[in-house]
Every structure is written in structure tokens, then in C-alpha cells.
Amino acid sequence: xxxxxxxxxxxxxxxxxxxxxxxxxxxxxxxxxxxxxxxxxxxxxxxxxxxxxxxxxxxxxxxxxxxxxxxxxxxxxxxxxxxxxxxxxxxxxxxxxxxxxxxxxxxxxxxxxxxxxxxxxxxxxxxxxxxxxxxxxxxxxxxxxxxxxxxxxxxxxxxxxxxxxxxxxxxxxxxxxxxxxxxxxxxxxxxxxxxxxxxxxxxxxxxxxxxxxxxxxxxxxxxxxxxxxxxxxxxxxxxxxxxxxxxxxxxxxxxxxxxxxxxxxxxxxxxxxxxxxxxxxxxxxxxxxxxxxxxxxxxxxxxxxxxxxxxxxxxxxxxxxxxxxxxxxxxxxxxxxxxxxxxxxxxxxxxxxxxxxxxx
Numbered sequence: 001x002x003x004x005x006x007x008x009x010x011x012x013x014x015x016x017x018x019x020x021x022x023x024x025x026x027x028x029x030x031x032x033x034x035x036x037x038x039x040x041x042x043x044x045x046x047x048x049x050x051x052x053x054x055x056x057x058x059x060x061x062x063x064x065x066x067x068x069x070x071x072x073x074x075x076x077x078x079x080x081x082x083x084x085x086x087x088x089x090x091x092x093x094x095x096x097x098x099x100x101x102x103x104x105x106x107x108x109x110x111x112x113x114x115x116x117x118x119x120x121x122x123x124x125x126x127x128x129x130x131x132x133x134x135x136x137x138x139x140x141x142x143x144x145x146x147x148x149x150x151x152x153x154x155x156x157x158x159x160x161x162x163x164x165x166x167x168x169x170x171x172x173x174x175x176x177x178x179x180x181x182x183x184x185x186x187x188x189x190x191x192x193x194x195x196x197x198x199x200x201x202x203x204x205x206x207x208x209x210x211x212x213x214x215x216x217x218x219x220x221x222x223x224x225x226x227x228x229x230x231x232x233x234x235x236x237x238x239x240x241x242x243x244x245x246x247x248x249x250x251x252x253x254x255x256x257x258x259x260x261x262x263x264x265x266x267x268x269x270x271x272x273x274x275x276x277x278x279x280x281x282x283x284x285x286x287x288x289x290x291x292x293x294x295x296x297x298x299x300x301x302x303x304x305x306x307x308x309x310x311x312x313x314x315x316x317x318x319x320x321x322x323x324x325x326x327x328x329x330x331x332x333x334x335x336x337x338x339x340x341x342x343x344x345x346x347x348x349x350x351x352x353x354x355x356x357x358x359x360x
Contacts, residue, residue: 010120011102012134012215024130025223031129033221033247033254033288040248040255043068044263048079051182058189066190069276072250073268073283074257077183080264082175087239087261090172090298093165098134098213098296108136108157113338115208116153132223132289136211140173140300143204150209173209176237176300180205183235183266191276193313198275206330207302208233214245214287214295225287225295229343231269232333232351233301236283238265243295249284249345257285270348271303271330277312278324284345306331325352326359 008024015021043064049057068075097105102120110117119135138153150173154166184202185195214225225245240246240259247254257265267283268276289295304310311327325348336351337343 008130009102010130010134012098012120012213013102016215016217019218021132021217021219021223024128025132025217027129027222027224027227031224031228033224035221037247037254037256040074040250040257042257042265043075045075045077045186046079047077047179047182047186048081050186051081061186062190065186069187069190069268069280071281072248073273073281074248074265074285076260076263076265077179078260078263080179082179082264084262086168086172086175087298089168090239091241091296093168094211094213094296094298097136097165097211105134105136107159110137115334115338117157129224129227131226131287132214132217133225133287134213134215138169138209140177140207140209141205142177142207143305169209172298173207173300176209176302177205177207179264180207180235180237180300180302183237187272187276187280191279191316193315197313201275201308202234202302202304204305205302206304206306207300210299210301212287212297212299214289216291216293217289218291220289220291223289225289226285228284228286228345230273230282230284230345230347231267231301232271232337232343232347233269233303234271234275234330235302236265236267236269237300237302238267239298240265241296243290243293245287245289245295246297247286247288249286254286269301270351271310271333273348274310274325274328275312277316277321279316279321282348303330303334306334326355328355 045061050061065075105118108118110119116137116139138150141149150170151166154162181199184198188195188198217223242259244259246257248257268280270282273280273282307329309327317323333351341350
């Protein structure tokens with residue numbers, strides 16, 4: 001255990017075996033994980049039928065998504081067109097990366113104030129309520145000038161020997177980009193603004209890919225893999241491995257989301273809640289850990305171009321539904337979460353107040 005003067009280092013190889021975890025990882029009693037929460041019944045959307053234009057499939061999908069997103073902001077998609085071999089490869093390379101010794105992973109160390117790179121439990125950024133996890137985050141841009149951005153990140157930051165990593169995650173991000181634009185058609189129809197509105201808004205998106213690695217913890221009842229928060233981004237497409245851990249807060253209690261390797265979990269984030277004028281809810285969620293096995297997940301966070309103004313379409317604003325949030329850019333909100341505020345369940349409201357104060 002480090003002395004108070006030594007900086008805390010989250011080295012999963014050591015900490016996963018310790019029976020006493022450092023106090024920085026112990027969460028307050030009211031936020032500690034609950035035992036055996038109820039399972040959340042989640043609507044399952046057949047993306048293949050929706051995208052092929054079957055009228056009954058379109059009607060059913062838009063209705064299910066509207067009901068889910070006005071209530072809690074979460075649904076799952078199947079028949080999504082993403083090659084299962086590619087998903088398996090992305091998990092395989094995640095194992096390779098997080099299985100390396102700490103100094104090797106730290107070649108990609110995230111710098112303070114930045115959102116890309118390797119982070120071992122955010123120990124350099126926060127001093128309490130630390131998440132029991134490691135992450136590797138990198139940027140993906142779908143505009144034609146950044147066509148190889150993920151591949152180049154691995155080669156430039158980690159070295160030429162990581163070229164295969166770069167190829168795998170470049171291809172995975174491109175598959176997520178295609179899927180997310182299809183989901184945007186679904187969200188547009190569900191909100192009654194047409195299938196093209198949000199799809200066009202997110203063309204040329206500036207998004208983030210994150211690999212999440214939750215090692216075993218000998219005191220899983222004291223800590224969390226990820227604390228309660230809403231994603232500040234627009235849309236999250238998550239692939240869980242076979243180990244459960246995702247939980248969603250609905251009706252004043254936590255519910256578990258069982259993993260399905262054939263499906264992707266999709267949740268609304270703060271930026272899309274603002275785009276929908278507050279009609280679709282940003283999903284409040286967290287991740288728990290266990291004392292037996294590693295849990296992994298692949299998270300693609302869709303965001304608009306950095307300088308694109310986030311404001312709802314006119315059809316979602318009227319006298320009964322006045323503007324819920326001020327105009328902002330994704331660059332504004334991203335900077336706010338990196339420099340001023342630790343993302344939680346109130347990020348968008350706090351950001352809106354902060355933005356209005358800045359502009360007054």
C-alpha cells in the first residue's frame with residue numbers, strides 16, 4: 001500500500017489480488033453497489049429489418065425506441081450488420097493491450113486535460129471515488145481528411161509494432177460509424193423529424209472510441225467500475241463481453257443489463273438530449289465489478305463535429321415545449337468535462353448554467 005506521500009498507481013496485476021483496497025477506491029455508502037438488482041427489460045431493435053424499409057418493422061422500431069428514450073434512454077440493437085469476427089478481433093486486441101506490463105501501456109498515457117490515451121483509474125485526475133478500471137481512448141473522425149486517424153494513432157503513439165492494433169480499431173470504428181448513422185435515422189423517425197435530419201447532422205462526426213477493462217476486485221461491494229453518470233456525448237454504442245456489470249437507474253433503483261454478445265447496447269447521451277430538446281433522456285448508468293473474472297467492453301461515443309452548433313430542430317420547439325438548453329458546441333461541452341467538471345448525472349444542467357454565466 002503506498003504511503004500518503006506517494007502517488008497512487010493503479011496496477012491491475014497487483015491490486016486485483018489485494019484483500020484491502022486503497023481508500024481512494026471506496027465509494028460512499030449511498031453509492032455502493034446493490035446486491036442482485038432486478039434485470040431491466042430492454043426493447044430489442046432489429047436494425048436489418050428497419051434499414052431494409054419494411055413498413056411494419058419501421059413502425060415497431062420507432063415506437064419501441066420512442067418509448068424507451070422518453071423514459072430512460074436505452075435500447076439494444078440486433079441484426080446490425082457488424083461482422084462478429086471483427087468484434088471478436090477487437091476484444092482479442094483489448095486483451096493483448098491490457099495484458100501488457102504497466103510501463104508498456106503507459107506509452108499511451110493520457111495527459112492532464114486531454115481525453116485520449118491510456119488511463120489507469122484516472123488516478124492523476126481525481127483523488128476520491130476512483131473507478132476500478134483501466135481505459136484506452138482514442139479519437140475517430142469520419143471526414144475524408146481523417147480517414148486513417150485510428151491506425152495512425154497506434155503507430156505514432158505506441159510504435160510501428162502496433163500497426164495491427166491500428167488496423168483492427170480503425171475498421172471497428174468505421175463499422176460503428178455506419179451503425180450509428182443508421183441509428184440516427186431511427187431516432188429521427190422516432191422524434192418525427194424524418195430519417196435524414198440527425199443522420200446528416202452527424203456526418204463528418206468527431207467521435208471517441210474507448211476500451212474498458214475491469215479487473216477482478218477482492219472487495220467488489222465497496223467500489224465501482226464506473227460511477228453513476230450520463231455520457232456527455234450524443235450516443236454510445238456498447239459491446240459487452242459475456243460478463244455482466246452494466247446497470248441503469250430507472251424508477252428510483254438500479255437495474256442490471258444482461259450481456260448479449262450478438263447485440264449492441266445503445267444509450268442516449270447529454271448532447272443528444274439537448275438536440276432532442278429534452279424529449280429523449282440521457283441514460284443514467286454505472287458499472288460494477290466482481291471478484292472472479294475480468295470484464296471488458298467496447299464503447300463508441302458518437303459526437304458531432306467540434307464546432308457544429310448543438311440546437312434542436314424547429315419541429316421539436318414550440319410554446320408547449322420551449323427550449324430546454326442553450327446553444328453550444330461539442331467542443332464547449334468536452335472542454336467543460338475535461339477542465340471544470342467530473343461528468344455525472346447532472347452534467348448537462350450544470351454545463352447549461354455555466355454557459356449562461358459565461359455569456360452574460
